[in-house]
Amino acid sequence: MEKQVEKISDSRRDMLKKATAMATIVATSGITGNVQAQAQNAVANSSKVEPKYLPTPKQVPATEGVLPLSGGAGLYYWDTGGEGPAIVLSHPGRGSALTWPYQQPAFAKAGFRTIAYSRRGYFGSPAGSKNDTGNYADDLNALVEHLGVDKFHILGLAAGGFAVSDYVVSYPEKLLSMTIVCSLFGLWDKNIDERLDFILPKPFGDLPPEFKELGPSYRWAHPEGVKDWIEMEKKSKGDGVRHGQKAKSSITWDKIRAANVPTFFIAGGADLYQPPSMMRAAAREIPHSETLVVPEAGHAVQWEQPETFNRSVLEFFRKHS
Numbered sequence: 007m008e009k010q011v012e013k014i015s016d017s018r019r020d021m022l023k024k025a026t027a028m029a030t031i032v033a034t035s036g037i038t039g040n041v042q043a044q045a046q047n048a049v050a051n052s053s054k055v056e057p058k059y060l061p062t063p064k065q066v067p068a069t070e071g072v073l074p075l076s077g078g079a080g081l082y083y084w085d086t087g088g089e090g091p092a093i094v095l096s097h098p099g100r101g102s103a104l105t106w107p108y109q110q111p112a113f114a115k116a117g118f119r120t121i122a123y124s125r126r127g128y129f130g131s132p133a134g135s136k137n138d139t140g141n142y143a144d145d146l147n148a149l150v151e152h153l154g155v156d157k158f159h160i161l162g163l164a165a166g167g168f169a170v171s172d173y174v175v176s177y178p179e180k181l182l183s184m185t186i187v188c189s190l191f192g193l194w195d196k197n198i199d200e201r202l203d204f205i206l207p208k209p210f211g212d213l214p215p216e217f218k219e220l221g222p223s224y225r226w227a228h229p230e231g232v233k234d235w236i237e238m239e240k241k242s243k244g245d246g247v248r249h250g251q252k253a254k255s256s257i258t259w260d261k262i263r264a265a266n267v268p269t270f271f272i273a274g275g276a277d278l279y280q281p282p283s284m285m286r287a288a289a290r291e292i293p294h295s296e297t298l299v300v301p302e303a304g305h306a307v308q309w310e311q312p313e314t315f316n317r318s319v320l321e322f323f324r325k326h327s
Contacts (some may be wrong), residue, residue, distance in 0.1 A: 096170055098166050125251065162276050278304065285299075
């Protein structure tokens, strides 16, 4: 009887060893397949130390101005100048030309002429007449012509992606590249947008801006950064007068693909508006586009994880300058 029990125990041990070995093989194969994708974040993910809070850095000297437009409207802008390739930054709906304090010195010191502007009705930019609202592409084109910029990289965050897509299909010959951050352009894609209505409940719009825009990890770890973001968001509203604006061109995936502009999609891993799966669906529409998911970041990736954001974007810009 004892021998029989011993044999059964040995058999169970053998089965356990085989099962453990198989589990190890499966787990290892999964890890191996994702090593390159996760290499950049492996240290941060395995560390119990929270990334250090980065206060907004000192800005480099920049020229500021307001470009007058028809109907009493205008575009406030700042421009670091320089002989390097130009970058134009298009802000989110909860921002303005003030959205980029972490990018302004980093991009300029990397040798790029960096320009940001506020769309009509946002910080520093008069809304003008409600009967003359212009359009995204022509407003931006008036600005780059005013500043003497022939070709440039364009980067749009959230609602800023609407201006990017309109410019891409309206003036593709002027672009070196486009970077789309936490945004789905300004086009309507039934298969993508209907799911957005599904994942965002109706009361979502009534929630505080900082809850909707900033990821929970950042809000918990860096309350001082949240306060700075709230102050920026309030200033960005300007005088509160805003008439809305439309695109110059009808925007479709076919037109964006035909523009043949190098494209980089960036998603925040904790973005409630445009989660990574949604951004990947958009990226699949653009052959040869590049993608990046920034873990734990919400809808304001450039603010929450500026070092990762700046490093990745600058590498993309250099590749296509």
